[in-house]
Amino acid sequence: MxxxxxxxxxxxxxxxxxxxxxxxxxxxxxxxxxxxxxxxxxxxxxxxxxxxxxxxxxxxxxxxxxxxxxxxxxxxxxxxxxxxxxxxxxxxxxxxxxxxxxxxxxxxxxxxxxxxxxxxxxxxxxxxxxxxxxxxxxxxxxxxxxxxxxxxxxxxxxxxxxxxxxxxxxxxxxxxxxxxxxxxxxxxxxxxxxxxxxxxxxxxxxxxxxxxxxxxxxxxxxxxxxxxxxxxxxxxxxxxxxxxxxxxxxxxxxxxxxxxxxxxxxxxxxxxxxxxxxxxxxxxxxxxxxxxxxxxxxxxxxxxxxxxxGPDLPAHPWPGEPETDDFATTSLGPHWSTLRRPATADWLTAGGGSLRVRGGRSPGAQSGESLVARRIQHTGVTFEATVAFAPSTYQQMAGITAYYNSRNWYLLRIGWDEEHGPAVDVLSCERGRLGVHGPAVPVDGVARLRLELDGGVLRASYGDVEWGPFDASILSDEHAREDDAGVPRVWGFTGAFFGLWAQDHTGGGLTATFTAATCKPHP
The missing domain is CATH 2.115.10.20 (Glycosyl hydrolase domain; family 43)
Structure with a gap:
């Protein structure tokens, strides 16, 4: 060289x-x-x-x-x-x-x-x-x-x-x-x-x-x-x-x-x-x-x-992206993407230190989802954010996700059940099959949630409580592809994301507020 x-x-x-x-x-x-x-x-x-x-x-x-x-x-x-x-x-x-x-x-x-x-x-x-x-x-x-x-x-x-x-x-x-x-x-x-x-x-x-x-x-x-x-x-x-x-x-x-x-x-x-x-x-x-x-x-x-x-040119590095997004401005940074719809004010607003996301449809709708996400660029990385959310029914949830497509994802969420009211647990989906992973930890409506990726292993945590390990390899092109007699029914062409996700299946659009979203590669 x-x-x-x-x-x-x-x-x-x-x-x-x-x-x-x-x-x-x-x-x-x-x-x-x-x-x-x-x-x-x-x-x-x-x-x-x-x-x-x-x-x-x-x-x-x-x-x-x-x-x-x-x-x-x-x-x-x-x-x-x-x-x-x-x-x-x-x-x-x-x-x-x-x-x-x-x-x-x-x-x-x-x-x-x-x-x-x-x-x-x-x-x-x-x-x-x-x-x-x-x-x-x-x-x-x-x-x-x-x-x-x-x-x-x-x-x-x-x-x-x-x-x-x-x-x-x-x-x-x-x-x-x-x-x-x-x-x-x-x-x-x-x-x-x-x-x-x-x-x-x-x-x-x-x-x-x-x-x-x-x-x-x-x-x-x-x-x-x-x-x-x-x-x-x-x-x-x-x-x-x-x-x-x-x-x-x-x-x-x-x-x-x-x-x-x-x-x-x-x-x-x-x-x-x-x-x-x-x-x-x-x-x-x-x-x-x-x-x-x-x-x-x-x-x-x-x-x-x-x-x-490289070419016969002087090196020209650019400033790196900050690990923590504090949502100080009204526009999303270029590292964020939204699923199937643009980031418009009818469901998403940023600024003043927070990102406010109006609860949208389920992933199976393939329209109207309220998911803001960033590409996972390292096989060792931690993603965390503070989530403020006050559900009153099991049909409302918000949290942080490790997401591939509508059929393969993990969601560390604030949800609601009859025993605990608002509580934190993990919801998963593998090739369309849903799973709920306890324990359900009661929460007062605000939680600092964390997802940690280590190679093919994903762990979720809130405070001293940890869920997992989960199989992170389902968040891959190879697992996402599904065939019918050799003819692809679902392709896998994207890659894994970490994201901020709010769902309200009542249609009421309950808003979740996210702050201090941090994505930190492991040393």
Whole structure:
């Protein structure tokens, strides 16, 4: 490693940050990642050296209606690009995927600054997902995506398609063209197109976003093909190296520095054990890319590395986030997300040292939930908050949660029962099966609650009382997936969260007040 530049330590975006789309504009680098059913949609980060990243926030706030979106539906695989002084962001809002059908409407929004405001979305096609825009040197722009196929007995991934996009009219023109069928690895998706030395390079994800994921490269002298697959493909995979820390390596996008250095941003996962469960979900890593004499990209060994020599740029770290959020301002910090609906004043208000959350629907409603959460980014971490809540019925509860999706979570809560009145205990849900874990500890309406994650073990505590240990590995992509005869009924694409959660099943909206929410990694 060189001592005069920043060193990249992977993953650069730990925790739930999948499907990275990387972009350079001038001296600034940006990453856009998938957010699925969480608001704000499309998480954005900014860097000056590719090693240190600061959260910019989410691009999509009021532009999304995710009412009823399934678990691991919503915003998939955004594509971030820039042309003529404008940022373009394309994304899929997945409405359904069960039973073999794919409802995948795609949209585009624009902004003159990465900080927004972003425009209202313009509709694109719904033929497939993972869209990206390529802006060619002749001023024309093209939309790429995969094509999905619902027909039984056929592969669901029907290859990569391309269609011209009219930037001025904000609409597609002409008809989609089949661009690339993919390789024997199958499940071809995640297309990104680049131009270098007279070649068009097509980067795709193949093999599925699990253990056999990979980055595939093909190229053509003509934009519309034919594309020839790199004989040295895959560019990157960890499929045959279960010993590596970084697994699931795939779904990549390229960036070139002003000095002509190339890097690949890609998703990865860190299982608790070899080919075990990934509580932190799919994360973002960056690898250095070199080029062969005959013009093919290469990554050292074709595998992901935890430590990478950064670009020839000075290190540019950013201030870290404080461990404790005291909710001093009226807006949530960029580390917070909300489930399926934006953080609006009808159910959530912050400021003056507290966060007030109006009790919402149950997780099974998949709309109207009142959950404010942050990504778990370490396998050893403690999350705690003070909760003020005064339930008068068992249908009201509030507390802190370790949450994966509507069917897999733990909730350390202030609830109510006939024997104790308001009391603290633990409610759990594993693949939709509820459990209540005692003892129930009477409380006067205010409690400092704590959740502690240690690898695959979760413990809950209030004062001197502890619940658990619980199996934290249910909060993983691998456990979340549920199939019907081999066809996924529930996908697992996100990652675990710690959160502040209020429920009122009476419809009365009883408010919980949260203060001093602390998330502290273990030494």
């Amino acid at each position: 060189r001592n005069d530049v920043a060193t990249i330590h992977n993953p650069v975006l730990p925790g739930f940050h999948p499907d990275p789309s990387i972009l350079r504009v001038g001296d600034d680098y940006y990453l856009a990642t998938s957010t699925f059913e969480w608001y704000p949609g499309v998480r954005l980060h900014h860097s000056k050296d590719l090693a240190h990243w600061r959260p910019v926030g989410g691009a999509l706030t009021g532009q999304l209606d995710m009412t009823g979106n399934p678990d691991s539906g919503g915003v998939w695989a955004p594509g971030l690009s820039w042309a003529d002084g404008t940022f373009y962001l394309v994304y899929t809002d997945v409405k359904a995927y069960a039973g073999g059908f794919w409802d995948t409407p795609n949209h585009v929004v624009t902004a003159t600054s990465i900080d927004g405001p972003w425009s209202d979305p313009a509709p694109l096609h719904a033929r497939g997902f993972d869209p990206s825009l390529f802006h060619d040197d002749d001023g024309r722009s093209w939309l790429l995506s995969n094509r999905t196929d619902w027909r039984p007995g056929r592969p669901w991934a029907g290859g990569i398609i391309i269609q011209e996009y009219d930037r001025a009219a904000r609409r597609l023109v002409g008809e989609p063209i089949d661009l690339y069928a993919g390789t024997a690895a199958g499940m071809t998706e995640g297309p990104h197109l680049y131009r270098r030395d007279g070649w068009y390079y097509l980067i795709t994800a193949e093999g599925g976003t699990e253990w056999f994921h990979q980055v595939t490269v093909a190229r053509s002298r003509d934009l519309l093909g034919p594309y020839v697959t790199d004989p040295g493909t895959p560019l990157l995979t960890s499929a045959h190296r279960p010993d590596l820390t970084l697994q699931k390596a795939g779904h990549g996008s390229l960036v070139e520095t002003p000095a002509g250095e190339w890097f690949l941003a890609h998703l990865t996962g860190r299982p608790l054990s070899p080919r075990g469960r990934c509580i932190l979900g799919r994360e973002t890593a960056i690898q250095r890319v070199t080029w062969t004499g005959d013009g093919w990209p290469r990554i050292d060994g074709g595998v992901p590395h935890e430590v990478v020599d």
